[in-house]
Structure formats: structure tokens, C-alpha cells
Amino acid sequence: MSRTTRTTTAALTSLATVAATALILSGGADASPAAAAAGCGVLFDDFHYASPTDSAFGGAGWTTRNDVGSPGVAGARWLTSNISFPAVNGERVAQLTATTDGSAAGTTHAELYQNQLRFFEGTYASRVRFTDAPDSGSDGDHVNETYFTISPLRYDRDPLYSELDFSEYLPNGGWGGSQANYQTSWYTYWNNPTWDGLRTSTAQNRSMAGWHDIVTQVSGGHVKYYIDGVLTADHTTDAQGNPVYPRTPMSINYNMWFIDTAGHTSGNSVYTEQVDWTYYAGNQVVSPSDAVAQAGRYRSSGTSHVDSVSGCTTPTTPPRTTTTPTTPTTPTTPSQPADCSTAPAWDRGTVYLGGQRVKHNTHLWQANWWTQGSEPGLTAQWADLGHC
Secondary structure, eight states: OOOOOOOOOTTOEESOOSOOOOOOOOOOOOSSTTGGGOTTOEEEEOOOOSOTTOHHHHHTTEEEOOEEOSSSSTTOEEOGGGEEOOEETTEEOEEEEEEESSSSTTOEEEEEEESEEOBOSEEEEEEEEEOSSOSBSOOOOOEEEEEEEEOOOOSTTOTTOOEEEEEEEETTOBTTBOSEEEEEEEEEEEOSSSOEEEEEEEEEOSOOOEEEEEEEEEETTEEEEEETTEEEEEEOBOTTSOBOSOOSOBEEEEEEEESOSTTOOSSOEEEEEEEEEEEEEETOOOOHHHHHHHHHHHHHTTOOEEEOOOOOOOOOSSOOOOSOOOOOOOOOOOSSOOOOTTOOBOOTTOEEOTTOEEEETTEEEEESSOEESOOTTTSTTEEEEEEO
């Protein structure tokens, strides 16, 4: 699969920005909202806001994107005004709107997200309405309707980068494929020399129009995705054996954007995605049916917002990166052979810190930053110090 969602917003702040070991989680949902606040706390939001400028919206930790940038159509705008809270069947929902007339200047996207990186292991759930056709205008655009978590990529091939795409729905196809809904778990990605990434992905090639309960359990090295109570994927590693289990806390995001304008025919087209509620239980494994029931209990008790998420997971491994490394350039081969006499042979299972040296394939290599399992000569984690 090609490029997935990226948030470029600089407003994200982190309660914990180092990597984490996988924890075997325990717990589950109790019958009462109060008991569900065990573990590392709970976030529940019923989106009972008047508008994105409502002080309660910002006070609940939500932010909208209002800028120009990737992903999607180059030059398209992300607009706060594309987020609204209409009533649907007597309940307010968060609505994301994306519009296009086939030009970059006439294309707008929408995104709302939690502005702190404090969501990690546990259970994520949301009731989301996807659409196949525009509310108005011609159909066929390559629109992407999403629900996901993400952490910033600090540099190319960042080993702490974490992203879980609970759903990326492409009703009209895109990225060279047909209609599909993707669940994708990421190890990392890079922009240079050309964009690419390491991840594992599962797809449902069918219509997802309508309301769906989307639940994801992040526990014990596994990322388990459920749609309407049915397990669709259980991700652990990518094809290269890299862990796709998150390594650092993330934000919770929803966005809607156009991959390109190749599918547009004429006029102005308006698409919408709606979110009924969102729920997160930190360090708790909650079944899909219990997660949906828990949201219902909050609503029936008249509770529209709860946030007791403390970020209580304190990751310790791998160690903190104290400086931001840059992608190494191809070094000049030294005139004298490198001294490999004291360097150990590279070992795939060994953790190496920045500055440590190994020998591999008759070359001396130095780690640019923390790394494990990345082979010298194939990844940006290593600098080539020359032939032995």
C-alpha cells in the first residue's frame, strides 16, 4: 500500500516520548463508568460541542488543523471550518467535511485530534459513519476517511515512530487500488530519497458505507483490529520482522482528505465523515461488545465527556535519544583501511547505542542512534567508516 495519513501539526505535546516495552495487559470493562476508569484512565467523548471554537472543545484536549500541507493534494487547505457538530437522530456528532473542484486551490480537508501524546496500550473504540458518495456534486474522487493514532516522525526511519490506522476507508479506491478499508500498523517511514515505509496492512475490499463500531486492542505485542465485533487483523511485525506494535505514546486522530484529484470529473464535490463517540481505556483489554456497551452507559447516564487518562505507562527501553540525529550521507571512503580489530561483529539481536561500532561485510560501521535489528549498509541507522 502507498502513503498513509500524516499529521504535520506542531501543537502536539508529549507526556512520554521515549519507547516502551510491550506490557501484558489485564483488566476489562466493569458495569459502571466509575470502575472503567481503572488502569491508566479513560477518555470518552460524545462530541456535544457547539463548534470547534467552543471553549469546551479545546478544554477537552481537541484541536483542529488549519493550514496547508501533506498528506493529500499538494497545496490543499486544512480548515477548522470543515469541522462541525450537527445533530443526527437527536445526538450531536463530530462531522468532517472535505471538498474539491478538481484543483489544488479548490480542495479542502478536515482533521481533529487530541493534542497530547498520551495514548498507548489499551483499547480504542469509536462509532464512525463512512460514506461512499458525496453529499453533493459528482462522485469518483479518491477520498480517504480515517480514524487512527500517530506520533511525530522525528527523522527518517525513526525507530520510535508509532502509528495505528484503525480504518482508512477509500470508497472510490486510490493508491493504485480499488475500493478498500485498510487497517495498517507501522514500524517507521522515510521521506528521502523517495517516500516509503515499513508496515503491515489488512484490507476489506467492500463498501463500508454507514455506521460502524471500530475497536482496536493494543496488548502484549499484538494489535488486534475489530469492525462491528469481527476480528479483521492481528498485527505483530512487518514483513522484515520489525515490530509494528507502538513504541511511544500517540495522539488520537480523525481526518478526511483527498489522495489526489485524478478521480474528479466536474463541479464541486462535498464528502462527509461522522463520529458519534470515541473511547479509550488505558492499559485495559476491553472486548468490542463491552467497549460499545461502556460508551452506551456513559451516554445513558448523561455523561458526555470523561478524561482520566494519566499517561501512567513509564517506558524505559530503548533509552532516550538525547540529540536528534540526521540521515547520514554517503561517506567518502578513507584513504587508509578502517581499523576493525577491536570492533565486534554486528549481531541482529543486540541493542546498539549511538557511537558504538561494529564490523560487518568487511566494513566498519558506527551507530547513528539507538538501533536493533537494522543491518549496516541497508538502513540509515549506521554510518560507514570504511573498508577494513
